[in-house]
Amino acid sequence: MAEAIDAQARRHLLRADRQEDLCFALWHPSTGRSRRTALIERLILPEDGERNVHGNASFQPAYFERALGLASAEGAGLALLHSHPLGRDWQGMSGDDIRAEQGHAGAVYGATKLPFVGLTMAGDGAWSARFWERTARRHYGRFDCATVRVVGQRLRMTYMNQLAPAPRPMEAQIRTISAWGERKQADLARLRIGVVGGGSVGGFIAEALARTGFEDVLVIDYDYIETKNLDRLVYATRRNVGEPKVSELATHLREAATAEKFEAEPIMAAVYEEEGFRAALDCDVLFSCVDRPWGRHVLNLIAYAHLIPVIDGGIAVRRNRKGELAAADWRAHTATVDHRCMQCVGQYDPGLVELERLGHLDDPTYIENLAKDHPLRVRENVFAFSMACASQQMLQMLAMALDPLGQPNPGEQLYHFVGGHMEPPIYGVCHPECLFPGFVARGDHCGFVVTGDRPARLSPGSKKPAAPDSIVRRGFVAISTALAFIGRAIGARLK
Missing domain, CATH: 3.40.50.720 (NAD(P)-binding Rossmann-like Domain)
Structure with missing residues (x-):
């Protein structure tokens, strides 16, 4: 994503009260020979009453439907961004996180023909990300990304160490x-x-x-x-x-x-x-x-x-x-x-x-x-x-x-x-x-x-x-x- 999108996401997701928050975003694919990248183009911030913040965060069906409609109309994919404000570096997923993303992957794929993408922002601004790919009829599997790239005046990378391990100093x-x-x-x-x-x-x-x-x-x-x-x-x-x-x-x-x-x-x-x-x-x-x-x-x-x-x-x-x-x-x-x-x-x-x-x-x-x-x-x-x-x-x-x-x-x-x-x-x-x-x-x-x-x-x-x-x-x-x-x-x- 561009630095401007990253900065907008930080302002929304990393709250002063240290509670989690969320929003949707539109993404477009960049298809290389061996790598597929999701490019976050635009955030879809929640309107009044569209999500609840209660320590954790959850979204109302109307918010999801509005975001999905925008993605479908613009020929884009849909992503869900949420925060772990107390975390650092690459973040894992809780059971609630998995259910929220996996449970909506089918509807997203049906409307956009693209995988549902999930991103998590840690308290230090580090990102983690995954694709929810259709692996069988009515089944969507999680595929973690190796890296997340933020581009602008500087280049900031977050790596998943299991997929992109830090090299040993020589x-x-x-x-x-x-x-x-x-x-x-x-x-x-x-x-x-x-x-x-x-x-x-x-x-x-x-x-x-x-x-x-x-x-x-x-x-x-x-x-x-x-x-x-x-x-x-x-x-x-x-x-x-x-x-x-x-x-x-x-x-x-x-x-x-x-x-x-x-x-x-x-x-x-x-x-x-x-x-x-x-x-x-x-x-x-x-x-x-x-x-x-x-x-x-x-x-x-x-x-x-x-x-x-x-x-x-x-x-x-x-x-x-x-x-x-x-x-x-x-x-x-x-x-x-x-x-x-x-x-x-x-x-x-x-x-x-x-x-x-x-x-x-x-x-x-x-x-x-x-x-x-x-x-x-x-x-x-x-x-x-x-x-x-x-x-x-x-x-x-x-x-x-x-x-x-x-x-x-x-x-x-x-x-x-x-x-x-x-x-x-x-x-x-x-x-x-x-x-x-x-x-x-x-x-x-x-x-x-x-x-x-x-x-x-x-x-x-x-x-x-x-x-x-x-x-x-x-x-x-x-x-x-x-x-x-x-x-x-x-x-x-x-x-």
Whole structure:
């Protein structure tokens, strides 16, 4: 859930008189490859006479019927939230709790075709949660969630230790743990992190995750290692040329990891393909290490509709007419609720997304005809620049998760190598006309399709795009260029 929903729930559920309380909420599903997440979109607070508070709390049938009617009308699921104000951390369930939730699961499923979801808030604000799944006719079984994620200025996780046990501190992590303590390390290490893009920046970030003690890392990329990559890939050597980036990077991470139990899963797909998209939805945090508009467009939607924070970064290098280095800039920022999205930051041009879908961004003729200062031609970088950008992205994630001294958001950061200075950080929210804040917590129900097939120019296994095939193709490029111009005009207005 978003921080605003969490704060509203705290105000209602954690009463000054220390009695329990309850309310209903609407939720939407977020379906990954192996994980289903319930995204709490909106609370349905009780009206006068709809619930009783008597040490414990109970609701009247009219309240349940009103909430269920809203869920059915809006195509959402229904959740019941209640509090254990004297509890701490993940909470178990009393017999009354179980009867209240299980006894209503059938009616909820019948009206919404989605499981009834139960959440409990402890006195310290920790959440526990479960799904009531239909397991047989007229029977609903309880399935506990492994984690509950609260997303906003900071990232706050609550773990069920039986399903997501705290890792054992390792000798190889002594220096790391000494910086922020065992409790914070345990919370960090259990995050499932997705690195989207196994290139130069992605390789540095993935290695930093493995050495820091994270237990579960996914690497998503469809590309292969080429000789021209070797000056920037920290994990690759000449013997890796021709191999998939994700498989070689995953092998390297297993050797570098300091966690006792470590998984590095290679996903040989683009994030805009269904396989890559669903794998990304299994994660708690995503690192955007792509430099193309379609991938960023997909990740932008995930950050808001699916409430998975996306740590994005980018590098721009420019030379002057003499061929000398004129500028090298890199930036890092976090896309999530209460932050500006990547489109509003200016990290991708929405007008170029369709061009990439059509394969034109892999057309050498199209790229060569672009201006020398076009964003698609100034993203070349070198090892040192990639290392610096990756470091900034890692620090963004650590600040959000560790919340050091109550300062979880370093803002949008931009560093200029030529001149050696950092711009003042920017804190802001999206433009009023931006679409993405309207998708918050809508998940699979957002109605915005961003995935598709990989362009024909980059068929699976292909390392290089095919050459333009006809004059008709060049006509399409001209039309798409006009569309891109329109997209840039719209983007400029959004900024």
